[in-house]
Amino acid sequence: MPNPPFLLSDEVAEALETGRPVVALESTIISHGLPRPRNLEAARDFEALLRDAGVVPATIAVLDGVPCVGLDDEGVQRIANEDMAKASIRDLPILAARGASAATTVAATTHLAALAGVRVFATGGLGGVHRGATTTFDESADLTALAEHPVAVVTAGVKSVLDIAATLERLETLSVPVVGFGTTEFPSFWLASSPFTLDWRVETAEEVAAILHAQDAAPDDRRPRPGLVVANPVPQDEQWDPAEHDRVLAEAFAAADAAKVRGKAVTPFLLSFIVQASQGVSLEVNLKLARNNVRVAGAIATAYAKG
Ligand code: PSU
Ligand code: MN
DSSP, rough: OOOOEEEEEEEHHHHHTTTTTEEEEOOOOOIIEEEEEHHHHHHHHHHHHHHTOOOOEEEEEEETEEEEEEEEEEEHOOOOOOSOOEEEEGGHHHHHHTTHHHEOHHHHHHHHHHTTTOOEEOOBOOOOOOOOHHHHBOOOHHHHHHHOOOOOOOOOOTTTOOOOOHHHHHHHHHOOOOOOOOSSSSOOOTTTTOOOBOEEEEHHHHHHHHHHHHHHHHTSEEEESEEEEOOOOOOOOGGHHHHHHHHHHHHHHHHHHHTTTOOEEEEHHHHHHHHHHHHTOOOOOOOOHHHHHHHHHHHHHHHHHHH
C-alpha cells in the first residue's frame, strides 16, 4: 500500500464531514518566520483564536514524511522547536521518500488544504515576486499555487521586501482574484497600505463567502480552479512607523546583499534581520497582523459554512 497522500486529524476530519468551519494555518511562519519562543506562543494563539470563534484550526506541516492537516499539541511543539526544512509543493515527494519533516510554505499549505477540502487559509504575508526578479527569476511558488488550487488566503498583502507591483501583475496574469478587505489599497504587511490600488473592495466576511460560493458554482470548464487573495491590512494604529520601516528595510537589503543570500533563504534572512534591527518592533506588528488575518479567516469560514 502506498502511503496516504496526507493525514487528517480527527478534529479536522469530523469538521469537514459535518460541514463545520475550518481554517488552514501554515507552518513556515512558525518554523522560519518567527523567533523562538514567540513562535510556539503564536502557533497556539492562532489555534485558540479560531477555536474560541467556533472554527476548527488545521495547522499544516509534514511530520516524518507525512503531510498532516491538523496537528495535535505535540505536532505544534515540533514545528516550533525542531529545526526543520522549509517545504514548497515540489519538496513533498522527497520528504515522503525520506520520512523527513518540514514546515510548509503558503504554496505547500495551499496544496494540502485543497487536497483535504479546506477552503479558507490564514497566513501572515503571501510570498511574491522578489525585487530583482527580472534577473534572478525569484518568484514565490505561492502565486502559482493560488492559480491552481481553490483556496482563499487571508494575507496582510505582501512584504514590502518584495516587488509589490510585479506581484500584483503576476496575480492578474495567473487569473487569481484579489479583494481588499475594507480597503482599496493593497497592504504591505507591516504597513496598512501601499501605493497600489485594487479593483475590488469588500467590507464583510459574508461578501467574501459569497465570492467563494460563486467560484464553486462556476462552470467546471476552467481547470485548475483558482483561489482568492483576501488582502487584509494591519489596523492603521497597529502598523509599523513608516519612516522606521523604510530605514530598517534598507539596512536589511544591504545585509542580504553583503551576505550573498539567495533563493529560499532570502525571506527568512530578511525577516530575522528586520526583527533584530527593529529591536522587536517588527515582530510585534507581524504577530498583530497575523492574528488579525486569523480572525478574518475564521469569520469567512463561518460565513462560508452557512452556505
Ligand atoms: N511571510 C511572512 N512570514 C513567512 C513567510 C511569508 O511574513 O514566514 C513564508 C511563507 O510561508 C511564504 C514563504 O509562503 O515565506 C515564501 O517564501 P519564498 O519567497 O521563498 O517562496
Ligand atoms: Mn524564492
